Amino acid sequence: MSWGWQKILQLSETIRPYIRQKIGDGKNTFIWSDNWCDQSPLSRLITPRDIYMAGFSRMDRVADMVIVRNWIWPAAWYDLFHVLINIQVWKEVRMFTDLEHIEGNWENIVLFLVSRGNWNSSNTIIDRLEIGATSYYVWQERNARIFNSTKRSPKQISALILDNVRMKLVSLRKKKVFANWITRKGWDLEQIEDKDG
Template sequence: MRKWDMNMRCCPLCVKDMDSHEHLFFECEYARQVWGNVRSYTSLGHIEGVWEIIVGFLNTRGNWKSTESIIDRLVVGATAYYVWQERNARIFTDIKRRPTQIAKIILDTVRLKLVSMREGHVISNWKTRKRWDLERIVLHEA
């Protein structure tokens, strides 16, 4: 039944294929471009953008509490969310953003989450802190 959730129209993102869940999350060129801009921030950088593989990979991986795994899930989740949001924005409003703009929103969102993470999960890895620019937010006491 899922197929019928959406109208029989063109994908508003790539305008190349039918608008469907399957297309959006598995084939859409626009979604792939968004992913292409954020995947290097994850440990899934080698995956080209087939969502099935990504989600399968995330679900089967052992250590859910590792920083790497948390970041992967945040990025994949934010990507799915913002691609979906852009699709809706194009249908219902005049908004039209480029894949790189969406990628920036995704990275900013994940970065904010990382910055505001509870003390129980302080990201200590220097490379990770630098990649996500976590130092910028550090408050210096007078």
């Protein structure tokens, strides 16, 4: 191996955080080794042995790990690798906000919210409710798994978050201001109002 290649390989871990992989359809992005999410590369968290024992390959792509918009991680991995829960919950929850294009990185989320400027706009209020509920329920789930040995699936956590935000939206005084946005994003407020009477 030439001296130049040796130097490049030595630098690879240093420059890795600055190189991002554009996911697109996920067919060109390696799930374990590419820098495609905040926790990447996942090979730092999940050993090759765990990967093979779960029936996966080191050559799997992001597209191979998602079926009908759901991750196919083994259920036991959510206990072993808590960071996977954050990925799944955030992907499900952000569809209902204007944060669909933001990765699950707190720095990116905060920068996006600050750059919006108007803290009283309906979009910003809903995004803040969503972020607050997400951080609360993910932290609550983490503590429940550590201290109580109880666990909920990412779908259950996402449903709790969305229900929490729906209830807050129903209780807002300016409900009519949010009506257009709510309809566009698919929030089902009538269902909740009917339950409450």
